[in-house]
Amino acid sequence: MTLLDLPEDPYKKGEHYPRFTIVERGLMSLRVSDRKGLWVASSAAQTEHFQPADRHGRDRLLVTDELDSPLHEFLTALFSDVVSGPKPSFLSIDEIGKALVARHFADLALGALVSVAREAVVVVRGDLQRTIVPWSWFRPSGTGTAPDFNDVAVTDSGLAIRLGNYEASMDAILYEFDRDYRACARQRQLETDMSFGGSFRRLRMQRGLSRSGFPGISDRELGRIERGEVVRPHGATLRLIADTLGVEPGDIETY
């Protein structure tokens, strides 16, 4: 029986990790090693699957439903981590299934919970890591759209958080609040940046030059070029850069 429409599910085949398993409708697990896994249950009733004798060790559990306190405590005794909340705060179970088999599952949002007392949104990510975003970070857009913290949900299959009519991308949230994500994103950007600035930076690195090694051009100006704030320098500046790098001006963009 097909329980989820997962067109590409690389984890279902074989015994290799990570391994995705649908136990029954609305209950699934993603094993990342023989000692560590993630379970998702779509309702409190489904947690009946977990019995007192079970040993889940370092497994974590997400229940996309509200749990009463005793049940939450029971599950906390079985799992290393338990996350739960009202259903509208989470993606649908089908979307969670698709998020868990995505290569970038830890960067997707599965849920978003609001703490009114702390004036923060707690974003539950694909690996159940939580990222806390203060309300103050959600600044109104230039069109005047402001966030509504009474109407919070995950949208675009985990790529964004919706607050009323306002949407914030997960990329922006993680870039701001997750140092590791930011380091990876910056590295990716520099490796794949096809702009003049990206080419210049790659070539400069290859030559082992610092920004202060370009006579007649300030460190600050070179930084602006690398960040793409100056699309392409002209004339004498371009010639100075090329001469220092030992290439023809037109060759810089080939690096």
Add this chain to the structure above:
Amino acid sequence: MPLHLPLPERLSHEGWKVKIYDNERLEPPCATVIRGNLEWRWNLRSRQFMDREPDPRDVPRELREFVQVEHTKLVRLWDLTRPGNPVAITEDWP
């Protein structure tokens, strides 16, 4: 409200979207091409996809060409939402 670039019906029907979110990284200015839980960031200054993963070649040619054709509209949408950081930057080199 995020700004949407209206797409040809066939692309919309296949689940493709192009958005500028209310809140996303300011630099460099970009629009986001979305399908399911995959996204491709389109650099509004360089007119190129910014990331190698996911592979930009997975975006249908029709959509890539559409984004190029509608580039001016996307820039206008960005500038509308980010008046303090417009796509065009004045050259301040000697």
